[in-house]
Amino acid sequence: MSVEVGESAIAGVDLDVLDEIQRRVLWLAVRVVDAANRERRTGDGIKVGGHQASSASLVTAMTALWFAYLRAEDRVSVKPHASPVFHAIKYLLGDLDRSYLTTLRARGGLQSYPSRTKDPDDVDFSTGSVGLGAAAPLFAAAVRRYVDAHWGGDRPRPPRFIALLGDAELDEGNVWEAIADPATQGLGNVMWLVDFNRQSLDRVVPGVRIAQWRGQFEAAGWHVVEVKYGRLLRAAPASVRGWIDLMSNEQYQALFGLTGPKLREVFLDGAPAEVGEAVAGLPDDELARLVQDLGGHDLVAMLEAYAQCDAVTDRPSVVFAYTVKGHGLPIAGNPRNHSALLTAEQIAELRDGMGLSGDWDRFDPATPAGILCNQRREALRRPPANVALDVSVPAATGVRTTRPVSTQDSFGKILVELSRDERLAPYLVTTAPDVATSTNLAGFINRMGVFAPAEQRAWSADPLLRWTEGPQGQHIELGISEMNLFLLLGQLGLSGDLHGRPLLPVGTVYDPFVCRGLDAFIYGVYSGARFVVAGTPSGVSLAPEGGAHQSSITASIGLELPNVTYVEPAFATALDWLLCDALGRIAAGPGEAPTAVPAEEGAYYFRLTTRPLDQTPFEEARARLGDAVLRRQVLAGAYSLRESDVAGPSVTLAATGAVVGQALDAARELFEEGIAANVVDVTSPDRLYSAWRRTLRQGVRTATTPSQAGALRAAFPGRAPIVTVHDASSHAMAWLGSALGVPCVPLGVDEFGQSGSIPELYELHDLLPGSIVNAALAALSL
Numbered sequence: 001m002s003v004e005v006g007e008s009a010i011a012g013v014d015l016d017v018l019d020e021i022q023r024r025v026l027w028l029a030v031r032v033v034d035a036a037n038r039e040r041r042t043g044d045g046i047k048v049g050g051h052q053a054s055s056a057s058l059v060t061a062m063t064a065l066w067f068a069y070l071r072a073e074d075r076v077s078v079k080p081h082a083s084p085v086f087h088a089i090k091y092l093l094g095d096l097d098r099s100y101l102t103t104l105r106a107r108g109g110l111q112s113y114p115s116r117t118k119d120p121d122d123v124d125f126s127t128g129s130v131g132l133g134a135a136a137p138l139f140a141a142a143v144r145r146y147v148d149a150h151w152g153g154d155r156p157r158p159p160r161f162i163a164l165l166g167d168a169e170l171d172e173g174n175v176w177e178a179i180a181d182p183a184t185q186g187l188g189n190v191m192w193l194v195d196f197n198r199q200s201l202d203r204v205v206p207g208v209r210i211a212q213w214r215g216q217f218e219a220a221g222w223h224v225v226e227v228k229y230g231r232l233l234r235a236a237p238a239s240v241r242g243w244i245d246l247m248s249n250e251q252y253q254a255l256f257g258l259t260g261p262k263l264r265e266v267f268l269d270g271a272p273a274e275v276g277e278a279v280a281g282l283p284d285d286e287l288a289r290l291v292q293d294l295g296g297h298d299l300v301a302m303l304e305a306y307a308q309c310d311a312v313t314d315r316p317s318v319v320f321a322y323t324v325k326g327h328g329l330p331i332a333g334n335p336r337n338h339s340a341l342l343t344a345e346q347i348a349e350l351r352d353g354m355g356l357s358g359d360w361d362r363f364d365p366a367t368p369a370g371i372l373c374n375q376r377r378e379a380l381r382r383p384p385a386n387v388a389l390d391v392s393v394p395a396a397t398g399v400r401t402t403r404p405v406s407t408q409d410s411f412g413k414i415l416v417e418l419s420r421d422e423r424l425a426p427y428l429v430t431t432a433p434d435v436a437t438s439t440n441l442a443g444f445i446n447r448m449g450v451f452a453p454a455e456q457r458a459w460s461a462d463p464l465l466r467w468t469e470g471p472q473g474q475h476i477e478l479g480i481s482e483m484n485l486f487l488l489l490g491q492l493g494l495s496g497d498l499h500g501r502p503l504l505p506v507g508t509v510y511d512p513f514v515c516r517g518l519d520a521f522i523y524g525v526y527s528g529a530r531f532v533v534a535g536t537p538s539g540v541s542l543a544p545e546g547g548a549h550q551s552s553i554t555a556s557i558g559l560e561l562p563n564v565t566y567v568e569p570a571f572a573t574a575l576d577w578l579l580c581d582a583l584g585r586i587a588a589g590p591g592e593a594p595t596a597v598p599a600e601e602g603a604y605y606f607r608l609t610t611r612p613l614d615q616t617p618f619e620e621a622r623a624r625l626g627d628a629v630l631r632r633q634v635l636a637g638a639y640s641l642r643e644s645d646v647a648g649p650s651v652t653l654a655a656t657g658a659v660v661g662q663a664l665d666a667a668r669e670l671f672e673e674g675i676a677a678n679v680v681d682v683t684s685p686d687r688l689y690s691a692w693r694r695t696l697r698q699g700v701r702t703a704t705t706p707s708q709a710g711a712l713r714a715a716f717p718g719r720a721p722i723v724t725v726h727d728a729s730s731h732a733m734a735w736l737g738s739a740l741g742v743p744c745v746p747l748g749v750d751e752f753g754q755s756g757s758i759p760e761l762y763e764l765h766d767l768l769p770g771s772i773v774n775a776a777l778a779a780l781s782l
Helices: 006-010 015-038 052-056 059-068 080-092 098-102 132-151 167-171 173-180 210-219 231-235 238-246 249-257 260-268 273-279 284-291 299-311 344-353 368-379 407-418 442-448 482-492 495-499 511-526 554-560 572-588 616-625 627-636 657-672 685-702 710-715 736-740 758-764 769-781
Strands: 075-077 161-166 190-196 223-227 317-322 428-432 475-477 504-509 532-535 564-567 603-607 638-642 650-656 676-682 722-726 744-747
Touching (some): 006 299, 015 080, 015 098, 015 299, 015 368, 052 080, 059 080, 059 161, 059 299, 059 368, 075 132, 080 098, 132 173, 132 190, 132 482, 132 495, 161 167, 167 190, 173 210, 173 482, 210 317, 223 299, 238 284, 249 260, 260 273, 299 317, 407 442, 407 572, 428 482, 482 495, 482 504, 482 511, 482 532, 504 511, 504 572, 511 554, 511 603, 532 572, 554 564, 554 603, 616 627, 627 638, 638 657, 638 710, 650 657, 650 769, 657 676, 657 722, 685 710, 722 736, 722 769, 736 744
Parallel strands (some): 075 161, 161 190, 190 317, 223 317, 428 475, 428 504, 532 603, 564 603, 650 676, 650 722
């Protein structure tokens, strides 16, 4: 679809000044990579790397964006390999100190790919894992729509969310999951710009898939724009354009490495006679400029494309900008230019050709280019981000029960209770990939409703689930895509940074499928997002569902993933304390710790179960220790659930989550055999491990003897052998033996499960009380 925009797209734009700026951007981007590779001494002889060719293909598009199009509130995701171009632009705008230009891929310097949390300049979206940076602005726009629906838009025009992506990123499946999801439909302030250079890391791509991709975007309801030709080719005879359309991609790309008669020969190879007649009068150098005049390198064509997208406000837009890798460089179009570096001689020739006297000069502020840079810097200036809420989360909701109850059931009740707090409730937002009811969000949804951009009529009544959809709903329902779940949670968790309105995001997912969304999970927490996700049900305790629905390595993921705090409580009150604490930390903003537990950054992963557990043991520990001490230990990661006073051999049973009951039963059997078995409920293996690692790291860095972590001392006061019991991979808690300096026998799930009853599956994986007793005897023998 083409939307006429007339001269308005370039009104007030001095194309000569813009061209001068884009040439300087190209130079700086190339020189940044060059300095990192030819001038930095790494000491190991390994290539630093960088992507001069992949950067060059987007210079025009990015110059047009930052120097003639963007507003301060707009947000842009930059494709990974265009990182040098982004930093060059920020430098010319005065937002990056000159000292960083020689630090690409160095410690503390410019990152290999744009990073929200590690780059020194203002990056909107991290990129690097291809496909995710493309989808992030789409979900950010969905979050902005949610925020504006609840608090009202504060500008006459909504901010635009733009993704710059390589055409090879469209091979990633998560891209198509994102554009197909109902939650991302109708976002007219989204524009994807595809750097359509038709070249991948390994080769010039033999087939051009533009028709397929256009069809897929249009089927998903997107507005599609192709920017294939620049002004010269648009004015050329139709036969010339028609021949380029018919030419193979390999033949066309070869033209960029040729000059003179050879270029003419290759261009006309196989062409109809009228094409040769049309270009017969053109000198060789003019023919080269003509046939290489792609739209992605034409400032006017790109600005017109942006204006076309602005004119379509009822759906997202995608622009296919035809480019060539390495445009403006001697390696343009070379099949092996992806990671190629210009030689010192080529750098000198490029410098001389641009008439530069200094490598790192900004424009003179008194020149037209310098004036435009200063104007754009002021136009793009943003106020400080608001990352903390001015409301407090209660220490607990007080949810209690005298009957056996599962943590999944308690989780839903706690959210309902939090939603009754009039000051806190507006900031709560939940989401799930078509598992909201089966993960126990129904109570919250009944109270708060489902978000939709416009009121939706309900055609049937469900006595248990009132699925009321409208702009004030606070649950965002997704299709069955765990990638989309974590992409949305990541953007909800950055709402304060990107939209000035912090939220308290809570997502749920079947725990086995955390792995299916893991790439997006990592992307979100790497970007600094703060949210809660509950994986439920988990483990082989979901026995009848079979091995495909029984998670075993997810606990290890939670334990090992940076910027994630993994917790797995067994009892309702412990979950209440832990969930309120997590939401309180998110509300307080990064770096704030409302309790004695050290400050934590990022997300909170709750691994829950549908298995009901008797709450009496927890209440007995509560009576013994008191609320203050017990709560402190629960939040720190472990507490003594059962203490044995038998005068005999002593062993500790450390259990987590659903299998705590099995450990208690085993302790009673050991008591009958005269063995003192203390049971420790490990509420967060992650926090325990982090506490241990902090003491070890302090000892390593100061060359002193490490102390015992306080959380471990409180929960494990003695030095008895230990058995760890976990409905997850046994190695996830096996480290406790090393931390305590005692023999350890780890029990867990180290094989794929199968269908059956819980006792049958626990027997299969040695999680029944009898197996735990045998493991305790083995630990004592060690």
